[in-house]
Amino acid sequence: MKDLTTKYLGLNLKNPIVVGSCSLTSSLSEIKKLEKNGAAAVVLKSIFEEEILMDAESQLREAKENSFIYDKYSETLDYIDFHVKEERLNDYIQLIKQAKKEVLIPIIASINCVSSAEWTSFAKRIEEAGADALELNVSLNPTDLEIRDFEQTIKIIIQKVLAQVKIPVSVKINNSFTHMARTILDLSQTGIAGLVLFNRAYAPDIDINTFEAVQGRSFSSPESYTETMRWIALLSDKVKCSLAASSGIHSSEAIIKQILAGADAVQVVSALYEHSTEHINVLLDGIEKWMEEKGFSSLEQFKGKASSKNLSNPAVFERIQFMKHFSGIN
Numbered sequence: 492m493k494d495l496t497t498k499y500l501g502l503n504l505k506n507p508i509v510v511g512s513c514s515l516t517s518s519l520s521e522i523k524k525l526e527k528n529g530a531a532a533v534v535l536k537s538i539f540e541e542e543i544l545m546d547a548e549s550q551l552r553e554a555k556e557n558s559f560i561y562d563k564y565s566e567t568l569d570y571i572d573f574h575v576k577e578e579r580l581n582d583y584i585q586l587i588k589q590a591k592k593e594v595l596i597p598i599i600a601s602i603n604c605v606s607s608a609e610w611t612s613f614a615k616r617i618e619e620a621g622a623d624a625l626e627l628n629v630s631l632n633p634t635d636l637e638i639r640d641f642e643q644t645i646k647i648i649i650q651k652v653l654a655q656v657k658i659p660v661s662v663k664i665n666n667s668f669t670h671m672a673r674t675i676l677d678l679s680q681t682g683i684a685g686l687v688l689f690n691r692a693y694a695p696d697i698d699i700n701t702f703e704a705v706q707g708r709s710f711s712s713p714e715s716y717t718e719t720m721r722w723i724a725l726l727s728d729k730v731k732c733s734l735a736a737s738s739g740i741h742s743s744e745a746i747i748k749q750i751l752a753g754a755d756a757v758q759v760v761s762a763l764y765e766h767s768t769e770h771i772n773v774l775l776d777g778i779e780k781w782m783e784e785k786g787f788s789s790l791e792q793f794k795g796k797a798s799s800k801n802l803s804n805p806a807v808f809e810r811i812q813f814m815k816h817f818s819g820i821n
């Protein structure tokens with residue numbers, strides 16, 4: 492039996508496999524299944540800022556159309572608005588409370604946020620419900636021309652949330668920033684406990700028969716772990732918070748590589764949809780087998796062994812352009 496324990500967001504995890512936010516973590520029965528199959532922690536399905544607000548707005552619109560509300564009763568509007576939001580949040584709070592009662596692994600709540608508006612007060616309620624940590628999926632849309640400074644907007648969101656809670660807060664970001672290294676380093680110094688690299692963007696496609704835009708591949712491909720690995724290897728010994736690798740982690744090898752690059756944990760989602768939750772056991776067995784072959788008894792012995800500081804050829808991670816010297820291809 493190998494020692495796979497690791498520390499992530501200040502939480503002691505029995506192994507590095509965290510199930511990322513998705514529908515598999517949206518009910519107590521699924522969370523129990525994930526725990527039974529070896530997950531070290533789960534990030535709950537996000538409560539969406541947009542969803543909460545839109546839901547409230549659509550019910551308000553309906554109420555208005557049905558003439559239930561007249562201007563003179565404008566307080567009714569406030570009541571419905573409040574009530575709808577309360578109901579959605581209450582379901583989420585109940586899930587956290589039940590999960591904390593019935594499973595032993597850490598429960599990380601998740602908010603999918605697009606602004607620093609009123610949802611930041613939800614963070615307090617999530618903490619009071621007993622969540623071990625809170626992950627913010629900051630989904631600022633790069634096509635939004637109104638936002639001038641994405642980094643600054645994320646920092647304001649972080650500030651507002653950190654002012655509300657004492658539990659560890661992590662931030663999951665997209666991999667599309669003008670100056671990725673600077674952004675990651677700056678965000679790691681804001682007081683957050685961890686960064687999750689990266690969220691996966693929704694992939695559109697075009698149907699060549701109907702000429703319509705359609706939904707592309709929902710799940711990541713097993714090759715896509717390299718982008719995350721590059722940034723973890725380059726920055727793991729420089730950041731001021733823990734790091735979780737996310738996107739394209741389908742195999743034990745991919746997990747081992749992320750730990751070698753310096754990740755404290757990994758988040759797995761697509762692989763569990765494609766292979767079932769039992770795949771976590773397969774991943775854990777693969778890590779233990781590799782450790783046995785290499786003579787490692789604990790994760791700590793190889794964490795960061797291939798981070799840029801420890802590599803003889805870190806330029807491989809720094810290069811962006813193909814060059815014959817590095818790729819061997821003309």
Ligand SMILES: Cc1cc2nc3c(=O)[nH]c(=O)nc-3n(C[C@H](O)[C@H](O)[C@H](O)COP(=O)(O)O)c2cc1C
Nearest residue numbers: 511512513536537628690691711738739759760761
């Ligand atoms: C079906 C599905 C639902 C997801 N729902 C959420 C969500 O609610 N909140 C969130 O932050 N990420 C969500 N994600 C993104 C995942 O948490 C993860 O960051 C992404 O899929 C990359 O990991 P993977 O390559 O292991 O799939 C979802 C992904 C999938 C495939």
